[in-house]
Amino acid sequence: MKHSNCCSALLVFICFAALGCSQAVTLEVREGNSTCIKADLTAFFSITYNTSSSARTVQVSLPNTTTVDAASSSCGADGSVPWLVATFGSGHALGLSFTRNGSFYSVDNLTLQYNLSDSSIFAEANSSDVVTVVSATVGIWAAINTTYHCVSSTSVVVGGQMVTLSDMRLEAYMPGNDLSSAETVCAADQASTAAPTTTAQTPTTPTPQPATPERGTYSISNNGTICFLAQMGLQLNFSYFSQSQNKTIQEIFNLTPNLTVSSGSCESNKANLVLTQDRTTTLNFIFTVNSTTNKYHLSGITLFANWSDMTVPFTATNTSLDYLGTTVGRSYMCNAEQTLVVVEQFSLNTFRLQVQPFGVTTNHFATAEECQMDQDQMLIPIIVGAALAGLVLIVLIAYLIGRKRSHAGYQTI
Ligand SMILES: *[C@@H]1O[C@H](CO)[C@@H](O)[C@H](O)[C@H]1NC(C)=O
Ligand SMILES: *[C@@H]1O[C@H](CO)[C@@H](O)[C@H](O)[C@H]1NC(C)=O
Ligand SMILES: *[C@@H]1O[C@H](CO)[C@@H](O)[C@H](O)[C@H]1NC(C)=O
Ligand SMILES: *[C@@H]1O[C@H](CO)[C@@H](O)[C@H](O)[C@H]1NC(C)=O
Ligand SMILES: *[C@@H]1O[C@H](CO)[C@@H](O)[C@H](O)[C@H]1NC(C)=O
Ligand SMILES: *[C@@H]1O[C@H](CO)[C@@H](O)[C@H](O)[C@H]1NC(C)=O
Ligand SMILES: *[C@@H]1O[C@H](CO)[C@@H](O)[C@H](O)[C@H]1NC(C)=O
Ligand SMILES: *[C@@H]1O[C@H](CO)[C@@H](O)[C@H](O)[C@H]1NC(C)=O
Ligand SMILES: *[C@@H]1O[C@H](CO)[C@@H](O)[C@H](O)[C@H]1NC(C)=O
Ligand SMILES: *[C@@H]1O[C@H](CO)[C@@H](O)[C@H](O)[C@H]1NC(C)=O
Ligand SMILES: *[C@@H]1O[C@H](CO)[C@@H](O)[C@H](O)[C@H]1NC(C)=O
Ligand SMILES: *[C@@H]1O[C@H](CO)[C@@H](O)[C@H](O)[C@H]1NC(C)=O
Secondary structure, three states: OHHHHHHHHHHHHHHHHHHHOOOEEEEEEEEOOEEEEEEEEEEEEEEEEEEOOEEEEEEEOOOOOOOOOOOOOOOOOOOOOOOEEEOOOOOEEEEEEEEOOOEEEEEEEEEEEEOOOOOOOOOOOOOOOOOEEEEEEOOEEOOOOOEEOOOOOOOEEEEEEEEEEEEEEEEOOOOOOOOOOOOOEEEHHHHHHOOOOOOHOOOOOOOOOOOOOOOOEEEEEEEEEEEEEEEEEEEEEEEEEOOOOOOOEEEEEEEOOHHHHEEEEEOOOOOEEEEEEEOOEEEEEEEEEOOOOEEEEEEEEEEEEOOOOEOOEEEEEOOOOOOEEEOOOOOOEEEOOOEEEEOOEEEEEEEEEEEOOOOEEOOEOEEEEEOOOHHHHHHHHHHHHHHHHHHHHHHHHHHHHHHHHHHHHHHHH
């Protein structure tokens, strides 16, 4: 018994360490003999914590040893809300609570709990707290009596941490004990099934330096009006271990706008843009407002890629970035290429970029603040223009002098 405990603990640890155990987990909440919530999903967490010397980010996947905590979970019979609470490891948990109206049900909030005392995951943490973070903007909803189906990954920012769910089949307020056969397919999947691409996306030969990425227009709407507007060309630059080439390769990947779906959320001081291409590549941007300075900046980027050529999905997160800083009420513009370094293995190149994550009115960009590089490039035509004007002036003066001289010449004849 002792022996088997040790090994399952070890297995969980290897899962965490290698990030490889991205197997689907099945979770069920029952009351009496009937099932009210059922979920089949894969989940990754990207958690940043403090050691005594620095901040550190770990990637944790929901292990297949995860179980439903029957005591905390609920079907909502006694007037409480339906709640799925899944626990794993020593004191970690993922919670989803649900709400419904006449025709739809949705995930009301997502809770992540993690125990910093667990040194197998949070090595050298300088705290032993059990931390609980909650997000109320999840964006998972489906028609009642249908199963929510989403193969694409969905990233949710929860108190600065990142939860990524993928390959998901889920239903609450279930009419029977099995997932309904009727499905509500998420927007990200609909877009990618419409496009005639499958896994052909994954390059198998070393990609030549690709051209400049196409510029896409992405937006998020809140209650029918656009609250987040972006136009940009995006190029991923990251390294991963390629199965077909049997080595780590440096991948340059351009996002294709018409294969990319945008989603996300707008709050008064935090905005989250999620771009998903082909279900397999998800890029997440977090913008935050500093209310003291009344400025906003790009504070977090996450990439999640699950390509067929990868042995394990690639994830990279940094939630303490400071890019694209601008005054609230303005948009940020940079026509020149910019490189946003996220982590050592991943940077993002942006082209012809204009974004406005806050204060969009009438579906248009507000006045832009331009990046330094654009301002420098503006100087070149000014300098060239000034030089040309000077040249014209010199020629003109020379001409006038010459004319005077030749006039004088005639008179002497
Ligand atoms: C559950 O099912 C068993 C046998 O099918 C039955 O004996 C029992 O009464 C049921 N319990 C409830 C709460 O319906
Ligand atoms: C880490 O420490 C800094 C202060 O040094 C604090 O602002 C931050 O909230 C801490 N982060 C976590 C995850 O505890
Ligand atoms: C943990 O370390 C951070 C710096 O990394 C520091 O700011 C924080 O106060 C420390 N917390 C504790 C409880 O020691
Ligand atoms: C947190 O982890 C520690 C060490 O693994 C364990 O002793 C403790 O019981 C855990 N806390 C909870 C609330 O599970
Ligand atoms: C999240 O949902 C749970 C269960 O319904 C509830 O207890 C908790 O108060 C909610 N948290 C927030 C911040 O809404
Ligand atoms: C019901 O909820 C869905 C999803 O949250 C929403 O789109 C819809 O507008 C709501 N309908 C009503 C009548 O409130
Ligand atoms: C859902 O299914 C149950 C049982 O089949 C039925 O009673 C209910 O009216 C259905 N609800 C909707 C909104 O279709
Ligand atoms: C996407 O755009 C490219 C180039 O603009 C075009 O060739 C392709 O047909 C488009 N695909 C879809 C699904 O619209
Ligand atoms: C959505 O907009 C309508 C009309 O513009 C307004 O009456 C309603 O309160 C808004 N709903 C929310 C949730 O903001
Ligand atoms: C991609 O990243 C690598 C390593 O950081 C760098 O050497 C290379 O120049 C980058 N390529 C592009 C096209 O940005
Ligand atoms: C992959 O490369 C390693 C060393 O570079 C080699 O030992 C191994 O046999 C290779 N595997 C395959 C399937 O080619
Ligand atoms: C806001 O900006 C001020 C000045 O740059 C800085 O001292 C402060 O830490 C920032 N606050 C947050 C929450 O980032």
